Amino acid sequence: MSSNPGHEGALPHEEHGSHEDAGISRFFFGRVPAGVHGGLKQYGILAIFLAIITLIEFLIIVPEGLQGSSIVIAPLVILSVIKFFCVVAFFMHLKFENELLWQIFVAGLVLGLVVALALVLLFGVFRPTPRAFSEPRAMPFEHHAAEEEHHYEALVVPTPCPVGACPQPAAPGANPGAAASPGQALFVGAAACSSCHTISGVAQGVLGPPLDGIGSAAANRIPGQSAEDYIRESILEPDVYAAGTADGLSQDYDGNLMLSTMAGILPSLSDEDIDNLVDYLLSLQ
Amino acid sequence: MAHVDTTHAPAEHEPAAHPPAHEEETTTGISHRKLLMWVFLGSDCLFFGSLIATYMVYRGQSIVGPYPIDIIDVPVTTISTFVLLMSSFTMVMAVAAARNGNQRRLIQWLVCTIILGGGFIGFQVYEFNLFRVEGLRYETNLFSSTFFTLTGFHGAHVTLGIFWLICLAVISARNPAGRPSGEDVDIAGLYWHFVDIVWIVIFTLLYLIGGFDSGPDAGHAAAQGWQWITGIFT
Numbered sequence: 001m002s003s004n005p006g007h008e009g010a011l012p013h014e015e016h017g018s019h020e021d022a023g024i025s026r027f028f029f030g031r032v033p034a035g036v037h038g039g040l041k042q043y044g045i046l047a048i049f050l051a052i053i054t055l056i057e058f059l060i061i062v063p064e065g066l067q068g069s070s071i072v073i074a075p076l077v078i079l080s081v082i083k084f085f086c087v088v089a090f091f092m093h094l095k096f097e098n099e100l101l102w103q104i105f106v107a108g109l110v111l112g113l114v115v116a117l118a119l120v121l122l123f124g125v126f127r128p129t130p131r132a133f134s135e136p137r138a139m140p141f142e143h144h145a146a147e148e149e150h151h152y153e154a155l156v157v158p159t160p161c162p163v164g165a166c167p168q169p170a171a172p173g174a175n176p177g178a179a180a181s182p183g184q185a186l187f188v189g190a191a192a193c194s195s196c197h198t199i200s201g202v203a204q205g206v207l208g209p210p211l212d213g214i215g216s217a218a219a220n221r222i223p224g225q226s227a228e229d230y231i232r233e234s235i236l237e238p239d240v241y242a243a244g245t246a247d248g249l250s251q252d253y254d255g256n257l258m259l260s261t262m263a264g265i266l267p268s269l270s271d272e273d274i275d276n277l278v279d280y281l282l283s284l285q
Numbered sequence: 286m287a288h289v290d291t292t293h294a295p296a297e298h299e300p301a302a303h304p305p306a307h308e309e310e311t312t313t314g315i316s317h318r319k320l321l322m323w324v325f326l327g328s329d330c331l332f333f334g335s336l337i338a339t340y341m342v343y344r345g346q347s348i349v350g351p352y353p354i355d356i357i358d359v360p361v362t363t364i365s366t367f368v369l370l371m372s373s374f375t376m377v378m379a380v381a382a383a384r385n386g387n388q389r390r391l392i393q394w395l396v397c398t399i400i401l402g403g404g405f406i407g408f409q410v411y412e413f414n415l416f417r418v419e420g421l422r423y424e425t426n427l428f429s430s431t432f433f434t435l436t437g438f439h440g441a442h443v444t445l446g447i448f449w450l451i452c453l454a455v456i457s458a459r460n461p462a463g464r465p466s467g468e469d470v471d472i473a474g475l476y477w478h479f480v481d482i483v484w485i486v487i488f489t490l491l492y493l494i495g496g497f498d499s500g501p502d503a504g505h506a507a508a509q510g511w512q513w514i515t516g517i518f519t
Binding site: 039043044047057058060067072076087090091092097098105108111117119140 | 313314315319320323324326327328329330331332333334335337338339341342348349350351352354355359360363366367370371373374376377378380381384474475478479481482485486488489493494496497498499
């Protein structure tokens, strides 16, 4: 056995006559009978070829202008597809196998691609629209420095938010730690109102109507109801009246949306908390 | 193993008493175990397909950093990609050695593969730890969750593969007379190469293309690049 000088794959095996050396060009390009395998030569060449492709891929994105640009996508994808199928065809010797195996593998591969494509299209990855949600909320990242302050926000995974389930990081410039009033602190904090409502400089939520100026607007929502009562009712029983275009808002809102979320939050708020919230919203003139 | 051929003297328990590891006869001409492996690999495509798609769906949607550009290290990962690629080469050489019944070479190539695979995992551990230190935990943002899920599962595949190869190496070291058979090594090789091709895809999408994503506007580039394709359908 030790007499075998390192290119064992290229030598026919004593027992299995079918393991012949296919020759380099026939191995890669020719039609070879099933059961043929390569040896050090063939696999070595392929390994070098794959390494070179990897190197080219890397070199493509070395120029700073090309990093993350869309023109490199096509070449990179093509190169890696080549790598992919080289490994499948030769390292996994699918080229020399029963066709059935090809079919099985390609079936799985195609299904996987279809699933991926379906998901990607479903979520509109190729359309910029869904990013309208995250874009205005992005917070710049500074290495290490801000780690401490970001800790709370860091625990939150906000997009696309399951209804109200996640509090938003406060708007840039706002500092929840030094809220102007206990009501505001609740709004952005424990009561999680900020996950759905926008108040300039305090919170950015999109699921509910913006609450800037709600203190005065509230008086006009339901005839005969004072601003305070309306706000209190909006918090305790949001489904009673759903604000919408009739109130000069940009869209009709769904009262049940807030109701279902508040069902989980309300029990944890004391009467005093509610009063503080109402006071705070009333102060937004 | 349990079925000892009773027509022979039961005293002979040496491995050679096993039927030679010949391909079994099947209606398709493909050994069942190999078929099973390919079916598994086909379905594993779906598994990784969905994880990769999930990453792409949430690409550029994180609203807190670190974003990919803040921490993804493309040069280092290019090296680890190279390492994994080379492990595919040593693996295929191990398969060739096993097929030719060259036990000694088989063990050598297996050990090379194990070392290279371990090297790849080493890179990954290094990378994950660096991310942790930089403040990127599993639950930090959408990027981190999808990234760690995808690359974590891939790393788990590699780790499993390493254990498998260690088993093969140990078996062949202790039992030079015919086990593992060429097919045993072959099937492990298929799994190993599959893990490699999954990484080829991950490396391209998450590192070369997605590694420079900054905040939420990342992915716009992709959107532009693909606009002409979607334009055909709409």
